[in-house]
Amino acid sequence: MEDASLEHSAKPPIAVRRARKADLSRRRHIVSTVGPFATLAFLVALFSILNPEFLTRGNAYSVLRASSALLMLSLGLTFVIMLASIDLSIGSIVTLVGILTAMLVPHLGVWAVFASLALGTACGLLNGVLFTYVRIPSFVVTLGTLSLFYGVSLVIDQNTAVAVTNEHFIWLADGTLLGDFPNMVLVALVAWGVCIFISQRTRFGRAVYAIGGGERMAMLSGLPVRRYKIVAFMLSGLFAGLASALLVAKFQGGNPEMGQGPMLLDAIAAVVMGGTGLTGGVGGPHRTILGALVLAVLGNGMVMSEVGPYEQVVIKGLVTVIAVSLTLDRRQVRIAK
């Protein structure tokens, strides 16, 4: 369906050029929407050829289980990234909340999960207040709290693991409420739905897109920009707390390394691969699930295809870069920083 006028007119009238530009941007939009799906489909096809065991119900569950903590973590982060900010502290929030949750389970039982949510939210609140009221760039604030939260958890438990034996709490992750569907996956999917609702159907959601797309304009339209920024950081903390609680249930305990390592960078990669640009204002949590699945399928598939552990790291890096280049509409990014 090429525009016929493309061939013979040297300088088409402005209206035509504009329409064509709009058309191009639509096409570009389709590419960026389909990109993550295509990446995912390609990986699934590839791994099922390499190992027939890949496409089984059991393995599908294990992929979902592996991706669910990452999904929860990156969902909250999506709101922050949509504001063109960043939250580097989520991994450390997972660690701190995990240690504290594991310590609280003997006292609170299964209800400790609410303490995890509250603690995570409080960490996010601290980030948000430092960011908006003390006016420190979010990168710097959360770089600081990354170390702060991790340090506090080391001080609290003196670098030892805290085991959890409460069966009810462990059931949160390992139980099956629906048939043989793992609870952890169920929770992640519900969280996903909640985030989609928040971003698409609430005034906070609408405001996040507006602030990320044009903060001054959002301010002049009367939106309480600072308040919404704080809420975004609180959501980021809240979902980090949720992920942490389920990880404690899954691994039956908390330890000071549970949120460190590649978790933070995987979460950022999942958000960006899904199609939420670091420049803010585009994408959304509905897309973040694709990024999380791509990473989980890749990790699982490489293990099943017997790729060496060091090679896995290299391949993950390459896939991340390629997937992002497919996803982002780079015409919108005038200066890449």
Place this chain on the structure above:
Amino acid sequence: MRGNMSDDMLLEVRDVSKSFPGVQALRNVNLEIRQNEVVAFVGENGAGKSTLLNILSGLFRPDSGEIIYKGALYEPANYHDATLTGVSRVFQEQGLVPNIPVYENLFISHEKRFTRLGVLNRGRMSHLAGEVLADAGLEVKPSDITGTLPFPVRQMLEVIRAFAVPTFLGVEHPLVLLDEPTAGLDANETELLYARLRRFREHGSAVLVSHALFEALELCDRIYVFKDGEIVDMVFPKDVNESRLHELMVGRQRDSEYYKEDCQRAPGDRVVLEVSSGCARGCFHDVSLRLREGEILGIGGMLGSGKSELGRVLAGDLRMDGGEMSVFGATIGHPTVRKMLRAGVGYIPGERAIEGLILYLPVQWNMTLPIVPELTKAGYYDMGEEKRIVQKHCEMLNIKTPSQETLVVNLSGGNQQKVVLAKWLAKEVKILILENPTRGMDAGVKADIYAFLRELAANNVSIVLITDELLELIGMSNSIAIMKEGMITSMIEATAEAKPTEKELVQFMV
């Protein structure tokens, strides 16, 4: 006559025209600049002065016509190219990089001349910069970081750079283009600049674009008067005075049909917005005004007169340091954007792309941004209602968009501006503050916007119209406040039957 002139001819502009979509910026312009001569370009905003400077400094290419510089055809590919031939310019917006030292800024893009075997000789650069600064009488160290210097000093640095670069490049008979060089300078720096310009005349030529007409009269040998993209006159300072220059600049016919002047009605008695002795530090002081129901209050003034800042204060976007503001009789203490909005005041700033719209969001989202709270019922966003509201306003304002989901960036400038208007309409504001609402629009869109503003006023919406366009100011307003140097210098009635002339307004501006 012509023969002996051409001996010292430096630059000749022959039949140059330039158009932009919807605007004929220059129409068959002819002029000449001789060696060791300072000429002035005067005219209103949009008269074509800056466009011509842009062509001379290599930023634009003319659509037709030619320029002869030092006897050869002059077609610079870009600004750097122009500077190499000896044409340099002081830009209206600051053209200095803030985070590097002064000496690097002075010779930016000419570093090659200080390089030996790929290594930059910073010492020599800094030393030469020191000489240049001392020569100009500016007390600045070459190593100072540019951004830390006060505005007037930075402005002077630009001027000095424009004068120094041709000398340093070894160009004979350079030409310096000065675009509003004294805007924002205080008396001391202004004197330095005048002295530097007079001295420069001994070995070069200059073009001075200025709104301060006395500068043109005092410093220049000849004055070209621009109007609507044409040169309407060339005068010698000894033959004219300021008021005669004004007349030449603004003598235009106003089309009362265009501004729907027959629809202008007398405003109601009720005062909806009142400012008494309002003050914003460094911008304006002791400003008092009253806006009545259904009134269009025009605010005019030169760049830097404080009129934009007054608009921002009225919108709550800039802090009011003193005085009182009340809306519908209720005093508003420490106005903020949110407080003013709640009181029913909407604001459309001058920079549409940055401050009025989020370009990469859909039309729909942009339009309903201020009413997001109203559209949220019990925490749930009512998208059906949103669609209806957007549909209604697209029809009302005749906004041409493929769909509500189209990204605003893909609309034409006129339709973008209408989306901004629709935004405040959907919010049902009672008072609207507008700054240059038709800048860059073509005639058709302008007419749409004017008709629409009239309709708003007829529905008892009160409007503050801040604009650089005098005809618009006169045609649309019920009354006009003219600002100069942060004060309201005059309040002029502009009833449909007795509109003031441009000349009457301008005398209070300068």
